[in-house]
Amino acid sequence: MMKLSTGLTIPDCFPSWRLAEVITGLRFRYKGARKEFDEIFDAIIEDHKQGSINMENSDRRWEEANFLDVLLEHQQHGDLKPITNDFVKAIILDMFIGGTESTSTLMEWVMAELMRNPRIMEKAQAEVRHVFGKKEKPNWRDTNELDYSKLILKETLRLHPPGPLLVPRECKEKCEIEGYEIPIKTRIIINAWAIGTDPRHWDDSESFKPERFEGSPIDYKGSNFEFIPFGAGRRVCPGITFAQTDALLILSQLLHYFDWKLPNEMKPQDMDMTEEFGLTVHRRSELCLVPVPRFPSKTV
Numbered sequence: 001m002m003k004l005s006t007g008l009t010i011p012d013c014f015p016s017w018r019l020a021e022v023i024t025g026l027r028f029r030y031k032g033a034r035k036e037f038d039e040i041f042d043a044i045i046e047d048h049k050q051g052s053i054n055m056e057n058s059d060r061r062w063e064e065a066n067f068l069d070v071l072l073e074h075q076q077h078g079d080l081k082p083i084t085n086d087f088v089k090a091i092i093l094d095m096f097i098g099g100t101e102s103t104s105t106l107m108e109w110v111m112a113e114l115m116r117n118p119r120i121m122e123k124a125q126a127e128v129r130h131v132f133g134k135k136e137k138p139n140w141r142d143t144n145e146l147d148y149s150k151l152i153l154k155e156t157l158r159l160h161p162p163g164p165l166l167v168p169r170e171c172k173e174k175c176e177i178e179g180y181e182i183p184i185k186t187r188i189i190i191n192a193w194a195i196g197t198d199p200r201h202w203d204d205s206e207s208f209k210p211e212r213f214e215g216s217p218i219d220y221k222g223s224n225f226e227f228i229p230f231g232a233g234r235r236v237c238p239g240i241t242f243a244q245t246d247a248l249l250i251l252s253q254l255l256h257y258f259d260w261k262l263p264n265e266m267k268p269q270d271m272d273m274t275e276e277f278g279l280t281v282h283r284r285s286e287l288c289l290v291p292v293p294r295f296p297s298k299t300v
């Protein structure tokens with residue numbers, strides 16, 4: 001599915017030529033992927049229904065419920081419009097597509113930048129280890145205190161937004177921007193990466209400096225247009241809060257449980273930071289690091 005949704009296809013170039021999807025085999029592949037997803041999701045939904053939870057009456061508390069439990073609860077007892085199984089499946093697929101590769105791509109860039117910048121790595125380790133102390137199992141609530149790590153995430157999202165071109169828009173009415181006339185129905189692509197590294201807005205814009213966000217009101221929630229790694233407007237990423245907590249939890253656990261080394265005596269400045277375009281803009285070469293556990297293995 002990820003592969004099918006990336007890149008430019010022949011039907012993208014000739015949208016009015018309806019046969020293109022059939023001749024290129026794309027429609028057949030879409031249908032195959034849909035069938036496979038349907039089977040997987042139907043089984044998962046059925047499984048959840050079997051161990052059925054009625055949130056009102058069961059002992060299980062809302063806190064323990066997962067996302068699918070909540071959707072099914074709405075399906076069965078909600079007072080909103082009826083939610084069909086197709087609707088539930090579409091939302092879950094959306095969450096998977098939107099929320100998996102984006103976060104894993106971000107985490108690879110975060111770790112790569114930390115390895116390239118040992119001073120910043122040391123500062124991040126010190127913060128995480130101070131906040132988590134000797135805890136065996138840090139949880140997401142602790143991540144709120146990780147102020148410096150939050151700056152690291154911001155700076156990584158500025159230099160390496162996983163979805164640098166956001167989701168394309170279509171112009172609803174004719175307008176003019178800086179002397180250029182934009183006709184109705186034009187497809188608009190916004191380059192969030194170019195905006196986030198524009199020297200008119202950012203000093204030393206190509207350097208990795210988390211401190212630039214210290215005390216700054218600039219955030220990625222979609223109202224500071226010089227920094228829009230999650231987009232902006234009505235189609236802004238709905239997973240921002242989840243992504244931030246998730247990324248902080250992953251980063252803090254990586255730094256709490258392990259020290260990290262580059263393999264084969266590689267020097268930080270020799271790391272390959274080339275990007276490759278796909279569904280997200282990820283590293284061309286896989287990030288290969290050596291973890292050194294800090295605790296006896298049973299606590300990790």
Ligand code: HEM
Nearest residue numbers: 098099102103106163166167230231232235236237239243
């Ligand atoms: C580092 C993590 C993430 C990044 C960088 C990211 C980035 C983005 C961007 C740039 C968009 C398009 C926004 C626009 O065009 O204005 C988007 C849309 C979306 N994201 Fe995220 N995202 C992340 C994590 C997540 C997570 C964790 C979820 C869900 C659990 C999620 C769900 C979605 C969905 C459903 C959309 C489509 C929204 C729509 O079209 O209305 N994302 N995301």
